[in-house]
Amino acid sequence: MKLNNLNDLLIHELKDIYSAEHQITKALPKMMKAASSDKLRAAFQEHLQVTEQQIKRLDKVFDIMGKKAEAEHCKAMEGIIKEADSMMSERADASVMDAALIASAQRVEHYEIAAYGTVCTYAKQLNMSDVLDLLVTTLEEEKATDQKLTSIAEGSINLKAEH
């Protein structure tokens, strides 16, 4: 199907994000298992619940646009998660692994910040205020998660990993 206009591209991007979110729900439990810090494990657990809500929000977006909610496999998220898997298979001290897990998770978050930032811009351009409200809510959540991970890293884990 040819992409004729910004609306077509918005749907294309939403299918990519829908795939990315589903991939994240499968990756997070593995990252929880690999984490040693209780605080980090709790942050991943919380982000899993947030991600499930974000998927429901995407269902609503597809519904508003009169489209079936469907995923188009996101190769980028596949690569980001493959890299996280490689990291988890490395031998590392517990606190170093925690720092590495945060580094992986922040790459995931930044992919989502870029992707949701893009679709927010399209929805705004297309005057789709209901869609925009839903997507902005998720974008803000992703930014908050990224900041939370930074504060966990800087507040304790990187210090423990130093020596």
Next chain:
Amino acid sequence: MKLNNLNDLLIHELKDIYSAEHQITKALPKMMKAASSDKLRAAFQEHLQVTEQQIKRLDKVFDIMGKKAEAEHCKAMEGIIKEADSMMSERADASVMDAALIASAQRVEHYEIAAYGTVCTYAKQLNMSDVLDLLVTTLEEEKATDQKLTSIAEGSINLKAEH
């Protein structure tokens, strides 16, 4: 090799970024060819030059740390570029393709913002001020590129792609 401390992890992450930057220098010329907007093509051209400088800056970082500059294949950037390649193979109106190229490029930028953000945090924790200065310079360039792409999208391309 076991990752025993934050210094080991910093080197590990730098090798990942070194690979990512080299992959980007190969992807940008393809994105330039696929772009129709002169402004966008010029932005990609400029970013290619900036990326080459960033690689030289990484060479300096490895040198300061007494390590050989080497890449460890970045699977995440491979995935992000694979997705950009898929997008470039789609049939799309010229302005819609330009918007899609910006979306792909911003995913690349955000990967780098996350990755350089991480290594800056480690260098700061390890009191490596010379390394930190070099990495912060690049981090700020990546953020500026991301903002420039947003302003090109919002200033002209998304409007052209609307209908």
